[in-house]
Amino acid sequence: MRRLAATVTIISTGEGGERQGMTATAVTSVTTDPPAILVCVNQSASLHPVMASGTRFCVNLLKDAHAEVAGAFGGKLQGAARFTAGEWSDNETGVPFLTDAQANIFCTVDALMIYGTHTIFVGKVDEVRLFGDIAPLIYQDGRYIKAS
Template identity: 50%
Template sequence: MNNNNLKADMLQAMRRLAKSVTIISTSNGTQRFAMAATAVDSLSTEPPSLLICVNTSASPHAALADGADFCVNILGVEQQDLAHLCSGAIKGEARFERGDWQTSEEGIPFLADAQSSILCRQDGRMTYGTHTIFIGRILRIRTSPTITPLVYLDGSYTTTAAPARMIAAAG
């Protein structure tokens, strides 16, 4: 199998891997950055940490490569429009015009109305291929009582949340 076929097969396989949609947010001190991402995962509970994978061509990459701390904002199904905006529909500061964006005491932008906002101090990085893997040591977590995750599967947004009538019946 040649490399082009392997790449195409890998991309097709990854379409079958359902992932929660997040917005990675950071700042270089003068400019804020936000990008939609599904390449996020827990790393360890000792110490509490996670990892994010960011393409070297993505707008927040330079700030992150310079050591900026970051936030992983886990989106709810009602925030699909924010995911779209932070996936390239608009650029720069305009990405912060929708949603309840606030700034932590460390200067990290976070989405206050996200399902969860996980504020991280950058604690390591490694470049591999087209991406850099950034390790975030968790500083603080803000979590909503509602669980209606926005999920990306086969090139489309969906959710695993129960329909409203099932939630109401369970209550």
């Protein structure tokens, strides 16, 4: 699987005013009608119980300049301290998003399926925000790389 390149994202949510987030690469488009995306979250992740409650969340597609932010959400920082990396704001429903991500995909959990150690969450896309050029941060062979 180290040879499978993937766009790096941060999954973020704000439940009851408390922000949570994690770096994720197991993210993909499901359908365009209705627009939906899936996210795989380890059941041991602190984000998992919040996602399992059927909350709203954001898939922040990172740019190639976001390796430090990805590292912070990938375990270098814990809890709310993760949101000190990068510039974050909240949308009108209280979901935090990375303001300079190349895209923010706001979703509501619409379905889930447990498989092994992970839960596959299907998010119904509620809103999309685009920013700047397409320049994704890619994860392959255990490290972050630029697409070009």
